[in-house]
Amino acid sequence: MTIKLDPSKMIFRKINCADYIPLSIFFEENNLSEVIRLFHPFPLNSDSARKIACSPHKDCYYAVWLEGNIIAFSMLRGWDEGYIVPSLGMLVDHRFHNCGIGGWLLDRTIEEAAKLGCSRIRLSVYENNKPALRLYLSRGFVEISREKVSIMGRECIKIMMNKTLPG
Numbered sequence: 001m002t003i004k005l006d007p008s009k010m011i012f013r014k015i016n017c018a019d020y021i022p023l024s025i026f027f028e029e030n031n032l033s034e035v036i037r038l039f040h041p042f043p044l045n046s047d048s049a050r051k052i053a054c055s056p057h058k059d060c061y062y063a064v065w066l067e068g069n070i071i072a073f074s075m076l077r078g079w080d081e082g083y084i085v086p087s088l089g090m091l092v093d094h095r096f097h098n099c100g101i102g103g104w105l106l107d108r109t110i111e112e113a114a115k116l117g118c119s120r121i122r123l124s125v126y127e128n129n130k131p132a133l134r135l136y137l138s139r140g141f142v143e144i145s146r147e148k149v150s151i152m153g154r155e156c157i158k159i160m161m162n163k164t165l166p167g
Helices: 017-029 048-056 100-116 130-140
Strands: 010-016 060-066 071-076 087-092 120-125 142-149 154-164
Touching: 010 071, 010 100, 017 048, 017 071, 060 100, 087 100, 100 120, 100 130, 120 130
Parallel strands: 087 120
Antiparallel strands: 010 060, 060 071, 071 087, 120 154, 142 154
16 A cells, blocks of 8 residues: 655754764664665764764755655765765665655755755666666766666666756
8 A cells, every 4th residue: 555645744954963873773673684785884873873963064964854854865975075066865764665755855955956056967877777777867976987886685776867956
């Protein structure tokens, strides 16, 4: 059964230190093999949540809240490492897949990148993650390269994509 969510009840905002515990819970509840095989920029644990929520950084991290709980997470990162073009990443709670949150979150995160003055954003997606790949293509991301990688002992194709932002 697919859950239909009312976007007017969802809140999108930048993560701050007060969000450490809910973010830690979100990460730990999504630290599942079927999730981390597709999303693994950092471990999904309380240490990562503390660093994201409470440490100073140039990278930007966002959460989608519903009824006091985080149900999705996005980021624009790479600035801390000196990159000019940020990498976009997203993670939707495994219990809320196929509910339309991914598109809603992607649109909000792209808007934030534009507000921050980004002329371009990039991301990577695995070829076998068909729903995400369709979503990114539908929002104007363009494939720039492919490479064979091994994730959790499985060979797969990682696709790098870019999107030019208006302005």
